[in-house]
Amino acid sequence: MSLEENILQVRQNIALAAREAGRDPGEITLCAATKIQSDAVIRAAIAAGITVCGENRVQEMTAHLDADAYAGAELHFIGHLQTNKVRHVVGRVELIESVDSPRLLEAIERQAAGLDIVQDILLEVNVAGEERKSGVEPKELESLAQLASELPHVRLRGLMTVPPVGGGHQFFQKMRQFFVDIKRKMPHNENDIDCLSMGMSGDYMEAVREGATQVRVGSALFGARPPRHPPI
Ligand SMILES: *Cc1c(COP(=O)(O)O)cnc(C)c1O
Numbered sequence: 001m002s003l004e005e006n007i008l009q010v011r012q013n014i015a016l017a018a019r020e021a022g023r024d025p026g027e028i029t030l031c032a033a034t035k036i037q038s039d040a041v042i043r044a045a046i047a048a049g050i051t052v053c054g055e056n057r058v059q060e061m062t063a064h065l066d067a068d069a070y071a072g073a074e075l076h077f078i079g080h081l082q083t084n085k086v087r088h089v090v091g092r093v094e095l096i097e098s099v100d101s102p103r104l105l106e107a108i109e110r111q112a113a114g115l116d117i118v119q120d121i122l123l124e125v126n127v128a129g130e131e132r133k134s135g136v137e138p139k140e141l142e143s144l145a146q147l148a149s150e151l152p153h154v155r156l157r158g159l160m161t162v163p164p165v166g167g168g169h170q171f172f173q174k175m176r177q178f179f180v181d182i183k184r185k186m187p188h189n190e191n192d193i194d195c196l197s198m199g200m201s202g203d204y205m206e207a208v209r210e211g212a213t214q215v216r217v218g219s220a221l222f223g224a225r226p227p228r229h230p231p232i
Contacts, residue, residue, distance in 0.1 A: 033218030
């Protein structure tokens with residue numbers, strides 16, 4: 001199938017899942033995970049209606065930015081972010097989805113303050129407590145959210161997760177609960193917290209049924225990646 005057909009298919013599936021859950025399909029954002037794609041493919045995706053691109057490697061993203069490949073779309077950073085690379089990301093993307101430590105949060109705050117901007121962020125949650133997986137542990141989520149809400153150049157917009165393969169359902173439900181809890185516990189930021197980013201090619205319909213407001217889809221749009229490029 002062509003890229004255009006894939007985009008149409010994924011959008012139809014999102015709408016179907018939303019309706020099954022009694023939700024308005026319009027409240028769900030499709031973020032195209034564009035890792036390893038060329039400038040040309042990214043431009044084609046945007047021409048075909050993609051409005052949000054997600055990148056997870058700083059170097060690739062920088063090259064695409066230099067080529068102006070994302071023109072016409074929002075850009076999100078969705079991969080693991082090292083503190084020493086923060087300067088390449090802050091102010092260049094609409095949303096950093098993968099903030100998972102006080103140290104990273106403070107580095108983003110400093111960089112954003114230097115640029116005199118407010119950087120939108122999500123907190124990435126290691127929802128299943130997997131070893132060697134990025135994301136804040138659920139028990140530390142509240143204090144990280146508290147810290148984020150106190151930093152003047154950071155705006156907490158919500159939560160993101162990459163659950164274990166095949167484990168979708170229960171972890172999506174957990175995330176939904178964390179999302180509701182965080183909103184309730186941050187009364188001053190409640191209106192800013194509107195994004196629950198979860199669901200990838202294999203489970204985005206499930207994620208939508210469980211309350212995702214954003215899904216990040218790569219291979220279902222662009223085709224399978226070679227094995228040396230795992231999903232995370
Ligand atoms: C690659 C990637 C995705 C999309 O993965 P697919 O299985 O190809 O849809 C989503 N989120 C993150 C963080 C990724 O790195």
